[in-house]
Amino acid sequence: VTISSDGQLVASGSVDRTVRLWDATTGEVRATLQGHSNAVESVAISADGQLVASGSQDGTVRLWDAATGAVRATHQGHSHAVESVAVSADGRLVASGSSDGTVKLWNLATRAAEATLLIGTVVRNLSFSILGQYLIADMESFDIRSLTTLVHVRSNSLQRLLISNNWIAEEDEDILWLPPEYRPTRVAIANGVIALGFLSGIISILEFKPGEKTIQ
Structure with a gap:
């Protein structure tokens, strides 16, 4: 489950393979998004509220138009379930964490994986820092300003x-x-x-x- 930055939209993933968008004020369902072939483990909403990302046990990351419910893209590359997803504040990158022990960074413009982090364990929580220079994976952070040299940084000050x-x-x-x-x-x-x-x-x-x- 996740909340939009303006607090107006809630997105939830379910074992019934759907993503639901809820009005945070009224509690009513705005849309039901269908397409995953297995349970939806994680969801994220872009900062502008226009994009919803979802990760599933089917190993894929799907990107949805929050207004129309249409699928914008489907990313494949993980060998196991996608347990966490996040969208960068500038809307340029989507991160996905999997039970295969990796985190992938996807470029929304090219629809390609720009980098893969070898974590070695399941990452269940992902988020980008506000300025987008760090990716927070569970209780650790990684400097992603240079995608060719991902540098691990301490996160105890966050x-x-x-x-x-x-x-x-x-x-x-x-x-x-x-x-x-x-x-x-x-x-x-x-x-x-x-x-x-x-x-x-x-x-x-x-x-x-x-x-x-x-x-x-």
């Missing part, structure tokens, strides 16, 4: 909101305890909004205000 030991936490500070019925299988965070996805198919949306340490 502040983040996360789910840890059944708490919503900001770095080392626990903010909100999650009771058993509110423990998600997928989490997305954007602009202080947290989306929690559950196996039941339900999505809960919370507004986080760091300065006030409150959640609505």
